[in-house]
Amino acid sequence: MTETYRKIAHIRAERFDGSKEMIAKYNIQDSRDSGYNDTDCEDEGLCIPTYEGWLRIDSSDWIATGIDGEHWVIDDTIFRKTYEEVNDDD
Template identity: 50%
Template sequence: MQHEYRKIVTIQAEQFDGSIEMMQEYGIKADPEAAYFAGFPLYTIPTNEGNMGLHEGDWIATGIDGEHWAIADDIFRRTYEEVDNG
């Protein structure tokens, strides 16, 4: 029988803007071959499970152990809401 669960931790996240600074901070690499075939830049970000595709406008999430992963903008906006920590 399936049960319903809710995450009980918060994450840190920022929207990827394609800047060199963000690429250096997160170890993001550009994939020029994907850009040629897809017609737009595709980047990869290293995660605990291996390299993950990332596009400009996607969100980079940082988990409780400092791990990073990409979340598409539409999924992020439907799944997360900003928390006021003040």
């Protein structure tokens, strides 16, 4: 029988703005640059390294950081439907 669950762990997240600072902070690469070699993200534009490999990221996507420091990309629409901001003391 299928049960319903919700996540109980908090994440850290920030909205990707395309800035050079965020690109450097998260080691984001442009797959269109010569010398880039990752077939999962080839010719797609900006990509961020994750546990699952390189993922495409666009401005306005959210970069989530999990409990082990891992990163993943969340589309803005999905992020706003599934996450809400909490106080650090919650």
